[in-house]
Amino acid sequence: DSGVTQTPKHLITATGQRVTLRCSPRSGDLSVYWYQQSLDQGLQFLIQYYNGEERAKGNILERFSAQQFPDLHSELNLSSLELGDSALYFCASSAPGYNTGELFFGEGSRLTVL
Amino acid sequence: GESVGLHLPTLSVQEGDNSIINCAYSNSASDYFIWYKQESGKGPQFIIDIRSNMDKRQGQRVTVLLNKTVKHLSLQIAATQPGDSAVYFCAENRGADGLTFGKGTHLIIQP
Numbered sequence: 001d002s003g004v005t006q007t008p009k010h011l012i013t014a015t016g017q018r019v020t021l022r023c024s025p026r027s028g029d030l031s032v033y034w035y036q037q038s039l040d041q042g043l044q045f046l047i048q049y050y051n052g053e054e055r056a057k058g059n060i061l062e063r064f065s066a067q068q069f070p071d072l073h074s075e076l077n078l079s080s081l082e083l084g085d086s087a088l089y090f091c092a093s094s095a096p097g098y099n100t101g102e103l104f105f106g107e108g109s110r111l112t113v114l
Numbered sequence: 115g116e117s118v119g120l121h122l123p124t125l126s127v128q129e130g131d132n133s134i135i136n137c138a139y140s141n142s143a144s145d146y147f148i149w150y151k152q153e154s155g156k157g158p159q160f161i162i163d164i165r166s167n168m169d170k171r172q173g174q175r176v177t178v179l180l181n182k183t184v185k186h187l188s189l190q191i192a193a194t195q196p197g198d199s200a201v202y203f204c205a206e207n208r209g210a211d212g213l214t215f216g217k218g219t220h221l222i223i224q225p
Contacts, residue, residue, distance in 0.1 A: 002157065002159070004157075033212060033213075035215075042203075042215055042216065042217040042218060043158070043203065043215035043218075044215075045212040045213060045214065045215075048212050056212050058212055090157050090158070092157070092158075101146060101147075101148035101160070101163050101205060101207040101213055102148070102160045102163065103158075103160065103213065104160075105157030105158050105159070106157050107155070107156055107157050108156075108157055
């Protein structure tokens with residue numbers, strides 16, 4: 001158990017809809033990262049937050065947005081969903097104050113768009 | 115564009131043998147690399163990391179080798195066990211840009 005919690009574990013929805021994925025980082029971790037994993041693209045970095053502020057942005061579509069709240073949990077909002085958005089979405093957190101590649105991943109939210 | 119990648123999508127080894135998983139990178143400015151293991155139905159899990167000022171780093175049953183001349187790194191797993199069955203990713207830490215992952219190698223353990 002990494003200590004990172006993601007909900008929901010599975011989500012099935014239709015094209016054009018909007019969903020929200022939720023992540024609670026490990027206790028004490030200030031950074032939250034979102035990744036998308038699909039079969040053909042591997043793990044793609046979407047966005048990072050640090051203590052409520054956006055820190056880095058990767059290949060995140062304009063239809064997607066995220067935020068980190070004062071209690072440090074984060075939400076990833078996916079709107080106008082398309083079939084190609086079907087994927088596993090992972091949240092990860094990292095310990096503060098040290099430049100490390102050690103991220104602690106949750107078990108992911110599997111999104112299926114029909 | 116520049117990216118981190120792996121040579122083989124699948125590697126099959128006999129239980130008890132050593133496994134070697136390879137990764138090539140193209141960004142010569144990269145200075146920090148990490149290996150992750152992802153078991154079925156789970157998120158990636160950190161295994162070991164190495165910085166560019168090192169050629170080799172050892173952990174428990176794992177060794178990472180870095181060859182900066184040919185921009186190649188490898189993960190060696192000694193005495194492979196059934197629990198080692200997973201997808202292995204190399205990743206490059208680009209600091210503020212987050213981790214860039216390769217596509218992964220699926221390690222299959224034959225009994």
